[in-house]
Amino acid sequence: MESILTEAQIAAQSSPEAPKLNYLTNGHSVASWLLTRDHKRIAILYLISISVFFMVGGLFAATIRLELLTPHSDLLDPATYNRVFTAHGIIMVFLFLIPSIPATLGNFLIPIMIGAKDLAFPRINLLSWYLYIIGAAFALYALMQGGVDTGWTFYAPYSTTFSNGYVIATGLGAFIVGFSSITTGLNFIVTIHTMRAPGMTWFKMPLFVWAHYATSIMMMLGTPVIAITLLLMVLERFAHIGIFDPAIGGDPILFQHLFWFYSHPAVYIMVLPGMGVVSELISSFSRKRIFGYVFVAFSSIAIAVIGFLVWGHHMFVSGQSVYASLVFSLLTLIVAVPSAVKIFNWTATLYKGSISYETPMLYAFGFIGLFLIGGLTGLYLAAAGMDIHLSDTYFIVAHFHYVMVGGQVIAYLGGLHLWWPKMTGKMYSEFWGKISAMLVFIGFNLTFFPQFLLGYLGMPRRYAAYPEELQVLNIFSSAGATILGIGMLLPVIYLTASLFSKRNAGANPWFLPGLEWRIPSPPPTENFEKTPVVTWEAYDFGKDNGLEIKEAEDFFS
Amino acid sequence: MSAKVEAHGAEHHYHPPGLQHQFDDMAQQKDSTSIGMWAFLAQEIMFFGGVFTAYLVYRAKFPMAFAAGSNHLDVVLGALNTVVLIVSSLTMALTVYFAQKNNRNMQVIFIILTMILGSTFLVVKYFEYKEKWQDGLVPVAGWNHKVSPEEMTAEEHAAPAAGAHKLNAESAAYEASEEFRTKARRGEFRWADSSLARQAEHGHEGKGFLTADEKSGYFTNGELDPQKFESKVRIFFWIYFVMTGLHALHMIIGLGIMAWLLWRAWLGSFSIDYYAPVEISGLYWHFVDIVWIFLFPLLYLLGRHFLAGHGG
Amino acid sequence: MQNAPFPLWPEQASTFAWQVDALFVYITLICLFFGVGSVAAVIYFALKYREKRRFAVPDPIHGSDLLELTWTGIPFVLALTIFVFGTIVFYQLYSMPADGMEVYVVGKQWMWKFQHSTGQREINELHIPVNRRVKLTMTTEDVLHDVFIPAFRTKADVVPGRYTHLWFEATKPGKYRLYCAEYCGLNHSGMGGWVYVMEQRDFDNWLSGNATSQSPIEAGKELFQAKLQCSSCHLDNGAGRGPKLTGIVGKPVKLNNGETITVDETYLRESILNSQKQVVDGYTPIMPTFKGQVNEEQLLSLIAYIKSLSGDTSGITAAPAASSTSSSSTQGASPPGAGNSNAAGNTQTRTTTGGQANPHAKDGR
Amino acid sequence: MSEHDHSHGHDEPHIVPIPMYLLIFGILMVGTIATYFAALVDLDGVFPGANTLVALGIAFFKMTCVVLIFMHVWYSKRLIWLVVVSSFFCLAIMFAFTMQDYLTRSTGTF
Numbered sequence A: 001m002e003s004i005l006t007e008a009q010i011a012a013q014s015s016p017e018a019p020k021l022n023y024l025t026n027g028h029s030v031a032s033w034l035l036t037r038d039h040k041r042i043a044i045l046y047l048i049s050i051s052v053f054f055m056v057g058g059l060f061a062a063t064i065r066l067e068l069l070t071p072h073s074d075l076l077d078p079a080t081y082n083r084v085f086t087a088h089g090i091i092m093v094f095l096f097l098i099p100s101i102p103a104t105l106g107n108f109l110i111p112i113m114i115g116a117k118d119l120a121f122p123r124i125n126l127l128s129w130y131l132y133i134i135g136a137a138f139a140l141y142a143l144m145q146g147g148v149d150t151g152w153t154f155y156a157p158y159s160t161t162f163s164n165g166y167v168i169a170t171g172l173g174a175f176i177v178g179f180s181s182i183t184t185g186l187n188f189i190v191t192i193h194t195m196r197a198p199g200m201t202w203f204k205m206p207l208f209v210w211a212h213y214a215t216s217i218m219m220m221l222g223t224p225v226i227a228i229t230l231l232l233m234v235l236e237r238f239a240h241i242g243i244f245d246p247a248i249g250g251d252p253i254l255f256q257h258l259f260w261f262y263s264h265p266a267v268y269i270m271v272l273p274g275m276g277v278v279s280e281l282i283s284s285f286s287r288k289r290i291f292g293y294v295f296v297a298f299s300s301i302a303i304a305v306i307g308f309l310v311w312g313h314h315m316f317v318s319g320q321s322v323y324a325s326l327v328f329s330l331l332t333l334i335v336a337v338p339s340a341v342k343i344f345n346w347t348a349t350l351y352k353g354s355i356s357y358e359t360p361m362l363y364a365f366g367f368i369g370l371f372l373i374g375g376l377t378g379l380y381l382a383a384a385g386m387d388i389h390l391s392d393t394y395f396i397v398a399h400f401h402y403v404m405v406g407g408q409v410i411a412y413l414g415g416l417h418l419w420w421p422k423m424t425g426k427m428y429s430e431f432w433g434k435i436s437a438m439l440v441f442i443g444f445n446l447t448f449f450p451q452f453l454l455g456y457l458g459m460p461r462r463y464a465a466y467p468e469e470l471q472v473l474n475i476f477s478s479a480g481a482t483i484l485g486i487g488m489l490l491p492v493i494y495l496t497a498s499l500f501s502k503r504n505a506g507a508n509p510w511f512l513p514g515l516e517w518r519i520p521s522p523p524p525t526e527n528f529e530k531t532p533v534v535t536w537e538a539y540d541f542g543k544d545n546g547l548e549i550k551e552a553e554d555f556f557s
Numbered sequence B: 001m002s003a004k005v006e007a008h009g010a011e012h013h014y015h016p017p018g019l020q021h022q023f024d025d026m027a028q029q030k031d032s033t034s035i036g037m038w039a040f041l042a043q044e045i046m047f048f049g050g051v052f053t054a055y056l057v058y059r060a061k062f063p064m065a066f067a068a069g070s071n072h073l074d075v076v077l078g079a080l081n082t083v084v085l086i087v088s089s090l091t092m093a094l095t096v097y098f099a100q101k102n103n104r105n106m107q108v109i110f111i112i113l114t115m116i117l118g119s120t121f122l123v124v125k126y127f128e129y130k131e132k133w134q135d136g137l138v139p140v141a142g143w144n145h146k147v148s149p150e151e152m153t154a155e156e157h158a159a160p161a162a163g164a165h166k167l168n169a170e171s172a173a174y175e176a177s178e179e180f181r182t183k184a185r186r187g188e189f190r191w192a193d194s195s196l197a198r199q200a201e202h203g204h205e206g207k208g209f210l211t212a213d214e215k216s217g218y219f220t221n222g223e224l225d226p227q228k229f230e231s232k233v234r235i236f237f238w239i240y241f242v243m244t245g246l247h248a249l250h251m252i253i254g255l256g257i258m259a260w261l262l263w264r265a266w267l268g269s270f271s272i273d274y275y276a277p278v279e280i281s282g283l284y285w286h287f288v289d290i291v292w293i294f295l296f297p298l299l300y301l302l303g304r305h306f307l308a309g310h311g312g
Numbered sequence C: 001m002q003n004a005p006f007p008l009w010p011e012q013a014s015t016f017a018w019q020v021d022a023l024f025v026y027i028t029l030i031c032l033f034f035g036v037g038s039v040a041a042v043i044y045f046a047l048k049y050r051e052k053r054r055f056a057v058p059d060p061i062h063g064s065d066l067l068e069l070t071w072t073g074i075p076f077v078l079a080l081t082i083f084v085f086g087t088i089v090f091y092q093l094y095s096m097p098a099d100g101m102e103v104y105v106v107g108k109q110w111m112w113k114f115q116h117s118t119g120q121r122e123i124n125e126l127h128i129p130v131n132r133r134v135k136l137t138m139t140t141e142d143v144l145h146d147v148f149i150p151a152f153r154t155k156a157d158v159v160p161g162r163y164t165h166l167w168f169e170a171t172k173p174g175k176y177r178l179y180c181a182e183y184c185g186l187n188h189s190g191m192g193g194w195v196y197v198m199e200q201r202d203f204d205n206w207l208s209g210n211a212t213s214q215s216p217i218e219a220g221k222e223l224f225q226a227k228l229q230c231s232s233c234h235l236d237n238g239a240g241r242g243p244k245l246t247g248i249v250g251k252p253v254k255l256n257n258g259e260t261i262t263v264d265e266t267y268l269r270e271s272i273l274n275s276q277k278q279v280v281d282g283y284t285p286i287m288p289t290f291k292g293q294v295n296e297e298q299l300l301s302l303i304a305y306i307k308s309l310s311g312d313t314s315g316i317t318a319a320p321a322a323s324s325t326s327s328s329s330t331q332g333a334s335p336p337g338a339g340n341s342n343a344a345g346n347t348q349t350r351t352t353t354g355g356q357a358n359p360h361a362k363d364g365r
Numbered sequence D: 001m002s003e004h005d006h007s008h009g010h011d012e013p014h015i016v017p018i019p020m021y022l023l024i025f026g027i028l029m030v031g032t033i034a035t036y037f038a039a040l041v042d043l044d045g046v047f048p049g050a051n052t053l054v055a056l057g058i059a060f061f062k063m064t065c066v067v068l069i070f071m072h073v074w075y076s077k078r079l080i081w082l083v084v085v086s087s088f089f090c091l092a093i094m095f096a097f098t099m100q101d102y103l104t105r106s107t108g109t110f
């Protein structure tokens, strides 16, 4: 097979001129955006929406940390504080982190990476964005009306009977957003099965696609359960029938089972895409195929499958049967192994690589360090005897921020930087990129490491006020959050600024072999002029990858 | 490879009707839609699965209360509906058959038959719900038919409040009120047929078969407590309404899909080359049928034998 | 550690605290092994293999099944050791001693109520003797709460409608924090207090000297006469709308269904909570049900007071449900409302009404 | 995994003959009648829970017929089988792991 690059594309790669008609310039009306069925435009719609919610969630986080600067509830009264951390949790989880990578980077890249014109169901893709927006509107309505104070876990019977927040509106919001996640997952599964270009076999797919495949399985099979659970909760609150009400024989712990049946798989929904991104980052900037590609690919699937068997580890102290706890404990420790496999393979990929420290790569390093800490602290929680002391303390808070922020958010930022030139055709400022990556890393550790100590000392979570002797560590944490906040704010500024700069990125600024780098930046609406025929392995930097990646000197001299 | 069809080239290639731009050919499109539908059904299974889990948990805890609740349902109507749905599944399957045979008229006829059967199901369901409403079996306070004084029998007038109570009773004032008296007997939450619990207490040859939860869940100081028993029956009805309600909702959506399908079939859109919409609508319809195949025994039948074995 | 500007390690004050800490250290060692190892490797490789020429392409390496097997196998085995160790500690923490000193705990938005088996009651404070096993039997009147004592390294949720248990044996006299660790609404962070661990002698003193607070009988009297207005019907001369309650305990009472029952705590409890159920012969069932209006504690006080009217001032020793009026076939019938209580084997002796219709709830939101 | 192959245009759909549909329909009707009558007989004498087992067994059998023939899974690719089986597997996990808590709870804490 000869190279699939057209003359024009090769020209585009070396000349800074972007092609005239791309997906961004193909229609400028509002309707051309709001009614688009182009996966790339929908990705941009998602990108904008989730960024907004990330800011809102971040502002709530800032409020939390400000309040916790002093041991007393002086800035916020407890009623407000409860609403603030609930809003923070719900917005960050349902409106930001779950759609973060899949709905933006995944949406944008999966069809391109497998050589398709679009996702299998473009209209359902658009529907998914609208569902997201409708769900978010419900949540925002609840927020405006005074918020919810149940915590993001909505535990019964507090949520069903005792809370006087807007539980129904929020519950319905999360219910609807759930369907947006289901439709995204469905689309990905079908697309990955049926839309691969000729020659693109399963084991030629980038690991990013594998990770999304595993994520989609969990979205498909897990999310409906949270939907029905929230529906039952809403109905219960509305009609006071008592299915979770112990007064008439209902069982509040059933709610926890149903909730975590989804929400544990959801935490993997919240990290697998990040792992997919990190595979791409590590490979790209050490210019090597991922070590043990097949193992990394299957470890995603293993996490998806075993991930459904461990939910009870959130309920060790809940009054669940002790035998059930032990079964869940064992399975939880087993599901940690595939994550270990990934970490080790990434490390091994670096061996004898040709490593450059671009901004995205800094995020990848950050991910490995932070996710390691987050994941390893998961082991403490998985050991039933240890979790009794740690459950519902700041140790948990630190654990999940390390995996969610240190894992997924960092990976998301890394991925956003890697594919920003592809999505927008513009290059951001490498200088500011590096600065902000460092700030995030330092700020993050300063914020959340002290929380491990706080947790072991016994500071319970969801506390508006805490004992005086714990103030020093809390001040560290709040100080760190300031640095972290600045670190997170910077990309918003310099990435936006890059849109108005003249620094065109070219089709392939980093000389990478993936299919997405073989089309212009920004890509045309149809992605490929001609359906590509794939003859090379994933991450093939070698001579026969069909792409004339000349060594860099040629371009820089 | 070279035989690939270019959907959106500069010149016009062969573009079969119904082929969407993102697909290369009809085979790919058909594959995608059917995998998509199956994935969607997997999602539906888990969605219903949540309520089935709740059913499982509570039925394992309170089998007698569930039996008592089940005995309040109209098993004849339930069986009728089962038959109606099975026939509709057959007509749906035949619709697909005739689409494959390019027979427009038969397609239209069978879609209409399917819709008629689907509507029959819903009408029957409506009457069942109405009956529950009249009998005070809706588990939500205040959502039942209020028995007016005129409707009451002499007996009911005579002993309005004896042993009467309301769940979550707020006060005696309420119990003494007019509203309460009008609900007595046939009013809300009067469904305790606690004889089943009594029977289970003594069981076969003196071997009681109450579960541990039932022992604490129905009895107060060793006395069968109708109020506590009723609250468990109420859980049964709650699950009954959620399950059948969600199922009915799916039927209604199914009818909407059928209407659209009828329109397309009328226009003669489907043939052996392109009948994926018929096929996947059929999948959906059969799925809804399957849910009912389980709901029928779980809700209507389990527990009937308690009546049979012990003469009621 | 006392000299540090802030604490870094919580005090160890129970027999199993060291086990939990040992487990912590064990897992930490494993984590350091993998964490430091991986991070060191990443840093070393990143420095050593930094690109020599811009975007040079190194020789590809595809992988090694042997390596994969190693680094799947080793974590797997270590994970299993963590499981075993964790299970041992879990067993220690969650298997209840048979001979523990019983304390009953009722959580309520937003306070902890403790009652010793000798009758003493405290709020947000728990006094216990050192070196003695203490077993908590816990429930809640409203939502989930969680008893958490970091210095003892143990916690457990309290669940409405059923009993959960916790035990510990304190090793050091002192004052330790008690928290509510399960989110329970508005004042969750205020729902805490102290556990006072005392030498046995001090504890005995405390027990006997704890007369400052109102006794159950006094509290019951106040409820009966003022707060709940029972006395408006139950007059001492028997002329009220309800029967006279003086001297009834231990005596048979005839009901209007012809049965005769001996008045005991359970009967009293039922009469108050479900007054319509057992109606005294000759009276109309006009007594309102107090279910949902009196909480568990008030109920205990009322019963204590009514008993004192019959000259029985022993207070509440055994709880109503346990005073086995249970019929033979339903041994262990649990208290009303304790719908899914911990099953038949649950022979412990306090009761609760479980959650009731709740005044905080706002409809339709 | 069974794959969509780009090299041939249309894979011919399998047309299930009408008698097959009628046969399945007959089985379903018989199944319905059977469940109905089985439910009225007290089988608990055989072993406890026999009634439940029979009712669910018949329902499961009916479902299998519908899935295989009416829904054409019997004639479909392996992938479809996989989707069907894995979703039921997932459901089974939810049931089993939830019940393992409830069924072992009454034994108390160890």
Ligand code: HEA
Pocket (backbone or CB within 6 Å): A153, A267, A268, A270, A271, A313, A314, A315, A316, A332, A333, A335, A336, A337, A339, A340, A341, A343, A371, A372, A374, A375, A376, A378, A379, A381, A382, A383, A387, A390, A391, A392, A396, A399, A400, A403, A404, A407, A408, C030, C034, C035, C038, C074, C075, C076, C078, C079
């Ligand atoms: C992205 C999200 C994410 C991820 C990936 C994880 C990953 C893990 N989590 Fe976490 N978790 C959360 C998000 C996440 N978690 C959240 C949000 C909560 C709190 C919810 C709430 O209550 O609000 C929580 C709570 C939580 C609990 C409940 C605590 C409690 O409430 O009492 C537990 C208990 O087992 C747990 C365990 C684990 C484990 C074992 C992993 C594992 O998957 C980690 C695997 C990774 C590694 C282990 C690191 C790499 C491995 C090696 C370098 C090799 C060494 C390994 C071995 C020796 C096995 N988590």
Ligand code: HEA
Pocket (backbone or CB within 6 Å): A054, A055, A057, A058, A059, A061, A062, A064, A065, A085, A086, A088, A089, A090, A092, A093, A096, A097, A150, A151, A152, A153, A397, A401, A404, A405, A409, A447, A461, A462, A463, A464, A481, A484, A485, A486, A488, A489
């Ligand atoms: C994706 C998930 C996610 C993310 C990204 C974060 C991010 C952060 N979280 Fe979050 N957190 C949760 C998920 C997440 N959290 C969840 C699920 C809970 C549990 C809730 C519950 O208990 O129910 C929780 C709870 C939680 C607590 C515990 C509250 C308590 O239990 O009492 C704390 C306390 O420190 C905290 C802090 C932070 C901080 C400092 C960040 C920082 O990383 C945030 C940094 C980002 C920013 C600061 C935004 C940057 C942007 C700006 C600053 C722009 C400013 C805007 C304008 C100028 C317009 N979080």
Ligand code: CUA
Pocket (backbone or CB within 6 Å): C107, C109, C110, C144, C145, C146, C180, C181, C182, C183, C184, C185, C187, C188, C189, C191
């Ligand atoms: Cu009680 Cu938190």
Ligand SMILES: [Cu+2]
Pocket (backbone or CB within 6 Å): A263, A264, A267, A311, A313, A314
């Ligand atoms: Cu989890």
